[in-house]
Amino acid sequence: MRSITMQMMKKNLRMLIPAGIAILIGTAFIAATLLFTNAFDASLREQTTGQFGGANYSITTDAGEGGEDGPTVGRLNLGAVAAVDGVEGVRPDVTRSVMLTSGSQHGSGVALSTSADAALLPVEITEGEAPSPGGASQIAIPGKLAGQWGLKVGDAIDLRAQYAEHPQDVRATITGLTDDPNNVYGYYNGASVVSDDIMVACSDVDSFDAIPATAAYLYIDPAHAATAVPAVKDALASGTSLQDRAQMEERAIKALSSNGGDVTKQFLLAFGVLALVVAALVIANTFQVLVAQRRRTLALLRTIGATKRQLYVSVLEEAGVLGLVSSALGVAVGTGLMALASFATKDGSIGGMRLTLVMSWQVVALPILFGVVMTVLASVSAARTATGVTPLEAMRPLEISNQRRARVGRAVLGCVLLLVGVALALAAIPMNDSANDDVSGVALLAGVGGCMLTFVGLAMTALFWLPWLMKGAGALVSLCGPAAKLADANIQKNPRRIAATGTALLIGVTLISTLATGAAAAKATMSQALDSRYSVDVTAYGPDIPAKAVDEVKAERGVAATLSAKTAQAEFEDAQGRPVYTTVIGVPDVAALQRVLNIDLGDPEPAFGPDDALMPTIDGDSGETLSLKDGSASLTEIGDDGEPSGAAHRLHVTQRAFKRIAQTTPNAAFVDASLFDDGTFKATGDALLVKLDVPSDLSLSNVYDAIEQDLQAYPDIAVGGPVAERSMWESMVNMMLMLLVALLAVAVVIAVIGVANTLSLSVIERTRESATLRAIGMTRGQLKRSLAVEALLISLVTSVVGMVVGTLFGWLGIYIVMSSIADVVYVVDWATYGIILAIAVVCSLLASVFPARRAVKTPPVEALAES
Secondary structure, three states: HHHHHHHHHHOOOOOHHHHHHHHHHHHHHHHHHHHHHHHHHHHHHHHHHHHOOOOOOOEEEEOOOOOOOOOHHHHOOOHHOOOOOOOEEEEEEOOOEEEEEOOEEEEEEEEEEEOOHHHOOOOOEEEEEOOOOOOOOOEEHHHHHHHHHHHOOEEEEEEEEOOOOOOOOEEEEEEEEEEOOOOOHHHHOOOEEEEEEHHOOOOOOOOOOOEEOOEEEEOHHHHHHHHHHHHHHHHHHEEEEEEEEHHHHHHHHHHHHHHHHHHHHHHHHHHHHHHHHHHHHHHHHHHHHHHHHHHHHHHHHHOOOOOOOHHHHHHHHHHHHHHHHHHHHHHHHHHHHHHHHHOOOOOOOOOOEEEOOOHHHHHHHHHHHHHHHHHHOOOOOHHHHHHHOOHHHHHHOOOOOOOOOOHHHHHHHHHHHHHHHHHHHHHHHHHHOOOOHHHHHHHHHHHHHHHHHHHHHHHHHHHHHHHHHHHHHHHHHHOOOOOHHHHHHHHOOHHHHHHHHHHHHHHHHHHHHHHHHHHHHHHHHHHHHHHHHHHOOOOEEOOOOOHHHHHHHHHOEEEEEEEEEEEEEEEEEEEOHHHHHHEEEEOOOOOHHHOOOOOOOOOOOOOOOOEEEEOOEEEEOOOOOOHHHHEEEEEEEEOOOEEEEEEEEEEEEEEEEEEEEOOOEOOOOEEEEEHHHOOOOOOEEEEEEEEEEEOOOOOOHHHHHHHHHHOOOOOEEEEEOHHHHHHHHHHHHHHHHHHHHHHHHHHHHHHHHHHHHHHHHHHHHHHHHHHHHHHHOOOOOHHHHHHHHHHHHHHHHHHHHHHHHHHHHHHHHHHHHHHOOOOOOOOOOHHHHHHHHHHHHHHHHHHOOOHHHHHHOOOOOHHHHHH
């Protein structure tokens, strides 16, 4: 029987190709996902263990140890450890963020403490030599940076700590160039190595021993390890322990799961499984096609003695072979794609991660196992259909009816899930309004669970409601001519198969619509929230903003007005005596300020002179009404240390309903610029306020990018404002949306293959009917058009339902997630929906091509004779 099975499989190989492609896509996706997470884990492992350098042991502080002020270099007792015979090098793990400057060029980076043994460093010295621990202001900088700035060994470079309370400017001599082979510091484009005196200057301490440190790395000569290790342990300070390289790496690798590797794998595998679930519906229809096509052959086999069990096993064997071959090809395709990605990134990285091809048995075994099992399970229904063929059917015309009464259990279960899902989703709405975080978390779970149950209920009951929708749409379409009327009649003949095909497409379209609606609503909601919370479109802050930079920004298309001003930090007390921190901004007059604000300051304009200040009505920090005693405030300047510096300046205050100027400026007090000129306020920085008026051929992000480009030459200038946050938010949402839609597109492609299979099965079943129609005068074109209309009805009706359901799911999700932080804006992403419908039309027409060719290629007389 097995040889007969293989012969039938070879004969119908072309019919198996669509199902094979569906399996191949799903398994290739799973294989690529596993390979990607392998590369992700390998990259994290390299980066995490790369920080050990050439060390084979480490000293770490135990939790809760290190004294009142925390562990320091001195408390690690490294001098005693280094004196042990067999210890060839010791390096404390000290890292600082620094700002590097060479002439007019600035850049942020990371600096590492040096070691007498350069092999202990996590970076390589590619030219020159590493700084000496006791050297005077020595530094080794990244080779990439040296090339960009035209620096070489022996040149000087300035640096200072970025986050120190009392930053000191240090001029250092470049002793070497570094390379980061393990991409440990890829985010910073490499790392610098500095001598001990520079690290002291960057740490706000008096000596190197006082620098905070929780670990140190050392190299113990393996030949002396037997005696050196116990001696090192005896020399360790209390609260510290010694670990070898294997223990260090094991500890680091255990932390990988918390760094996103497992989450990424589960996230991507979910889409791979979804693709195979959709593929299962396609496979089920494919084998229904095969069984229908071979019905007479199966009946003849029964006539010559084949048992029901043999026919059942034959179909399952065929499915197993198809699943095995297609899954193996899928693994090969997934591996090939990952190999190409690995080759493309061999000289670089993606987001700091270097992609490498890391094979494992799971990459091969899991996709093949899952593909074979899914294919066999999907063919069970067709196998049961095959066992129902009787020997007598070999002598009958081919009249196949696949209609069966829907099981009551399925209908009841589907309705129950539907009702429970809708109830949960509706219950999540009032629950989300609670101020209790625990209740809000339950609301999120209820909303997600409700949507999932509702969707499963819709899929289970599709057999009942989808044919009715098709019937309604078909009634309208049937008015367009005989081809459309025939298509409508054909759809009504087998509601079960139409429902199965529609469900496959419904899954992909609903999920894409949910994501598209959620993304569009999220962007609209955030845009409205940002507009209501900021009064200036773009702000730039820095210690000094040159007039040249202001002129360049002002000249950009889309920039309506700019205002350059001096700033200072101050505090005052409100009417309740609470301290309020504010940024004092000096402006020439109210008219200049009005030109850059997005709110009306009122008419008549507030009084504005050397004794006046303009403040908001709401405290941007607390969100409460800002009330002032006697309508005035005593502003006291604040120094870099956060302490008051100087006398208080009492000003008469006019309050208006403007909001924060930037994320870092919750409160602003606008004063006359003359107060900075006469020394009343000491300027600690500059501010540039920008108002936009974007022409139709540009976008907000285009203008903002141009402003950023103008100010890029001044790294001390920070650019922000609502446009910046909106641009960042929209970029993040768009990137995630593109990724998710690309993943879900796999399921939609597979579902479209299912539409083609459904049409193929209907063509086989209607062989005699098609022949009769041809015999009584229907042309080939009309027959082809009827199948095209049939495909269009299935695709369009299912797509519209998916978009409606997806829109509701998306609105519910965005309400639960964002209603607590802003008023939700409910929008419909018409552009995406238009693309979905266009794709549905094109794909359905393509899906009808091959079944239509099959339907018209057989002469009417021959088809009637064969029937």
